[in-house]
Amino acid sequence: MRFVIVLAAFILGGVAPSQAAGNFADWGAVVVAGDFHAHDGSEAEIFDNARRDIAAQLQRIGFAADNVVQFSVRPERYAPLPQHSEPQIIGNALWDLSNRTSAGCLVYVTSHGEPQGVLVGDAILTPDALATMVSNACGDRPTVAIVSACYSGVFVPALAAPNRLVLTAARPDRASFGCGQTTKYTFFDECVVQEFPASHDFPGLASLVQGCVAAREKREKMSPPSEPQLSIGANAIAGLPKW
Numbered sequence: 001m002r003f004v005i006v007l008a009a010f011i012l013g014g015v016a017p018s019q020a021a022g023n024f025a026d027w028g029a030v031v032v033a034g035d036f037h038a039h040d041g042s043e044a045e046i047f048d049n050a051r052r053d054i055a056a057q058l059q060r061i062g063f064a065a066d067n068v069v070q071f072s073v074r075p076e077r078y079a080p081l082p083q084h085s086e087p088q089i090i091g092n093a094l095w096d097l098s099n100r101t102s103a104g105c106l107v108y109v110t111s112h113g114e115p116q117g118v119l120v121g122d123a124i125l126t127p128d129a130l131a132t133m134v135s136n137a138c139g140d141r142p143t144v145a146i147v148s149a150c151y152s153g154v155f156v157p158a159l160a161a162p163n164r165l166v167l168t169a170a171r172p173d174r175a176s177f178g179c180g181q182t183t184k185y186t187f188f189d190e191c192v193v194q195e196f197p198a199s200h201d202f203p204g205l206a207s208l209v210q211g212c213v214a215a216r217e218k219r220e221k222m223s224p225p226s227e228p229q230l231s232i233g234a235n236a237i238a239g240l241p242k243w
Helices: 046-060 087-100 127-138 152-159 187-198 202-219
Strands: 028-033 068-072 105-110 117-120 123-125 143-148 164-168 229-232
Touching: 028 046, 028 087, 046 068, 046 105, 046 187, 068 087, 087 105, 087 127, 105 127, 117 127, 117 152, 127 143, 127 152, 143 152, 152 164, 152 229, 164 202, 187 202, 202 229
Parallel strands: 028 068, 028 105, 105 143, 143 164
Antiparallel strands: 117 123, 164 229
């Protein structure tokens, strides 16, 4: 079976050096860029920009560098060298991280999406496939799952669980915006960058990002609005450190 992993679309911006790091040292994270094309088919860096900056931000808030594993469709272009964005490789990396850490998990996927899932190369990762990967590796640990792609709300029912915070860039039936050849980030990812310094935990960040995306789309008259989706399990907030 072929399917794609995308590590979403969530781009985290800079945190002031004086801001205290959270207790994420024993968390594991995979950050995946699933494609290298703009919406018109031309080559673009938007997803790898997000992958790079999210990984760096996770380290700024307290993740150990060795516990943040990055993936790219074109890993040979970048240093430090990411691993190749291939579902089995990503699943194995998440499993390995879960065996050398004992706290939480974070999965970030950014790419193009369709109603069946998210794109990596010419493959699709379905919601059920990603949910199985996360469940196998992370189990009942506190987990943050972010999917930045069109139609990414399709992942919420499969990923939602009492121990998880799930954030997606759009409703199941809506596109998201900003996949241009000359843009640095998608709208969703740019809002993560913009709102991160004002937040101190993932629930707060998610709420700010939802408002930011809505305001940007209204300002630029994008329709219909993407309406990023947020699911917070009953036990999730208690397991998520602040920063």
